[in-house]
Amino acid sequence: MARSSKSARPRATRPTQTDAEDAVRTLIRWAGDDPAREGLRETPARVARAYKEFFRGYGVDPVQVLKRTFEETDGYDEMIVLKDMRFESHCEHHMAAIIGRAHIAYLPSKRVVGISKLARLLDVYAKRLQIQEKLTAQIANTLNDVLQPRGVAVVIDASHQCMTTRGVHKPGTSMVTSRMLGAFRTDASTRREFLAFIGMPHGIIGSNT
Ligand SMILES: Nc1nc2c(ncn2[C@@H]2O[C@H](COP(=O)(O)OP(=O)(O)OP(=O)(O)O)[C@@H](O)[C@H]2O)c(=O)[nH]1
Numbered sequence: 001m002a003r004s005s006k007s008a009r010p011r012a013t014r015p016t017q018t019d020a021e022d023a024v025r026t027l028i029r030w031a032g033d034d035p036a037r038e039g040l041r042e043t044p045a046r047v048a049r050a051y052k053e054f055f056r057g058y059g060v061d062p063v064q065v066l067k068r069t070f071e072e073t074d075g076y077d078e079m080i081v082l083k084d085m086r087f088e089s090h091c092e093h094h095m096a097a098i099i100g101r102a103h104i105a106y107l108p109s110k111r112v113v114g115i116s117k118l119a120r121l122l123d124v125y126a127k128r129l130q131i132q133e134k135l136t137a138q139i140a141n142t143l144n145d146v147l148q149p150r151g152v153a154v155v156i157d158a159s160h161q162c163m164t165t166r167g168v169h170k171p172g173t174s175m176v177t178s179r180m181l182g183a184f185r186t187d188a189s190t191r192r193e194f195l196a197f198i199g200m201p202h203g204i205i206g207s208n209t
């Protein structure tokens with residue numbers, strides 16, 4: 001698939017599968033175990049496969065995901081909200097899991113996009129090394145640039161395993177981020193309607209202006 005400026009920068013030399021498996025063997029030895037013992041023998045290959053899955057978003061162009069749009073909507077111009085989408089990502093500081101829910105909305109101008117494409121867009125960016133703020137902004141900005149709607153809203157509520165299972169060990173905490181563009185940013189009633197749809201009290205997230 002063609003890469004656009006929105007996709008990750010291609011690396012000059014991509015390590016081979018063997019390089020990746022050797023790196024896992026090194027980590028196992030560094031942790032204090034023996035990668036040659038029976039239970040660990042297949043682990044480097046399994047980890048490499050898991051990483052392919054965790055980071056499959058690098059191989060997908062998010063603009064392509066939104067390419068197919070529909071114009072026959074009989075003039076539908078109200079808010080479209082896809083709420084409560086569970087996602088899994090990994091933080092770029094510790095490569096620990098970020099697990100949460102994303103809510104994405106837009107106000108169409110002329111075109112609408114297949115609803116599954118919003119979920120695919122979320123995954124393209126989630127399946128990369130991330131911080132939550134960047135994930136939130138990338139989804140909103142791409143939707144805004146490609147569809148050119150009257151407004152875009154993205155709210156993400158996620159738990160970071162680097163905070164819950166290590167470091168400060170604060171289980172039960174979650175981080176909420178939002179990005180409001182167009183009418184969602186300038187019009188309080190539009191923002192309120194969206195927050196009501198996703199079940200968030202409207203005092204929590206105000207205008208960023
Ligand atoms: N803003 C933001 N911070 C994040 C995100 N994911 C992880 N972090 C934080 O990134 C920070 C990295 O801090 P550092 O001090 O460089 O790393 P550290 O010594 O491992 O920090 P501790 O987690 O406090 O042990 C930590 O405070 C994490 O909680 C995210 O999505 N957004």
Ligand SMILES: [Zn+2]
Binds near residue numbers: 093096160
């Ligand atoms: Zn982290």
